[in-house]
Amino acid sequence: MYEFDWSSIPGALPLLGKGLLVTLEVTLTAIVVGIVWGTLLAVARLGANPLLAGLAAGYVNLFRSVPLVMVILWFYLIVPQLLKAVFGEGIADIRLTSALVAFALFEAAYYSEIIRAGIQSVPRGQVAAGLALGFTPAQTMRLIVLPQAFRNMVPLLLTQAIILFQDTSLVYVIGLSDFFGTAYKVGDRDGRLVELLLFAGAVYFAICFAASQVVRRLQSRGVQ
Amino acid sequence: MIEIKKVGKHYGHFQVLSDCTTAVAQGEVVVVCGPSGSGKSTLIKCVNGLEPFQSGDIVVDGTSLAAPGIDLPRLRARVGMVFQHFELFPHMSIMENLSIAQRKVLGRSADEARERGLKLLDRVGLRTQAEKYPGQLSGGQQQRVAIARALAMDPICMLFDEPTSALDPEMINEVLDVMVELARDGMTMMCVTHEMGFARRVAHRVIFMDQGRIVEDAAKEDFFGTPRSERAQLFLSKILRH
Ligand SMILES: Nc1ncnc2c1ncn2[C@@H]1O[C@H](COP(=O)(O)OP(=O)(O)O)[C@@H](O)[C@H]1O
């Protein structure tokens, strides 16, 4: 029988905490940038300009058709070159920056699809009413359509955020010490991989379960 | 005030409007009726540019809609519109519904917009509902708010697209009463409606549309006395029986 030994966990908590912060940083950045950039993509895709609509559609389809882990690796290889070209010098540790960029751009594609559906869920009569009052199409979008779209979308956006939170563990491929990566390294170092991975799994589960309960609350409130 | 000249519109091969010509003078109330799908909504939405048209022209207070580079938001801000399904903004309180366009389009201050909004809520008998949300109001109340919202922009004319046809019967009159009062105050109005009682009370002219054409355009007395076209007679006999 395998003998569990949890003794290496308490000492590793500060390190694991730092890893969790990296995970949260990547998650939150991707949510914020993803929603802003995703909104612009969705508006472009539904807009009157066929060139912008085509570019936005191409972007979304490209990112939705390649595995996330590949995008992470690409950006790890590309971003340093870009930064070198722009600033002359590379940044010391490129791993966090490239992960932030990769996740933000990747998630924007998924968020843009959610937001596009949200915009389309707002009745056309609302647009007509906004325009009839003298709002420009841009004002109608900003003041009338998007607030209603986002209110309808909150549960879906949060669900996507939960998936994203779990997906950030993929940054292990570029050796970034997020929560999962840190747990793996500590377990490897102390020869307690099973315990550390069980512990990490429990933490992911607790956070995601709590968040999904929040989503369920919001959804049942939305039904009323 | 509103001149509609030989307006034509089609979706692909389907002709929605053919050669529609009519005019609404300052202070005039014109009722537009006709069977479902005859193009009434389309015609009225062409007047404030919510629907584009391919031929002819519409001139509103001297501004041609067919002119290149026309400033549509500016024109629409001067033309009030009331929709079948009210279209109040559900994420805003009644007062915000009334004031947002005054502030963002006309550039009025928040206080000014609020004062004007309250005055109009008074006029439609809903001053006490200012802080509620549209979902908390009955259909009739929502439509009265929608009329107040359009009036808050101090429009030069008002367009109505079947403003009572989505309402429960007991709420129709509260909305019609507001419209009658508006007409008696001299507002220029173009109303798509099948409320012939309303037409008899305040309309100056009645337009009957069928299959995208203006089939009959007559003074109220003539229209209800002896409609010339067979289609209009048939239509009238149908809706007056209800
Ligand atoms: N976007 C559209 N594409 C194709 N046909 C349309 C569209 N909008 C309206 N129509 C058609 O145009 C006709 C006139 O519609 P409408 O103006 O709404 O009629 P009414 O208000 O008199 O009932 C109808 O036959 C309708 O099916």
Ligand SMILES: [Mg+2]
């Ligand atoms: Mg209609």
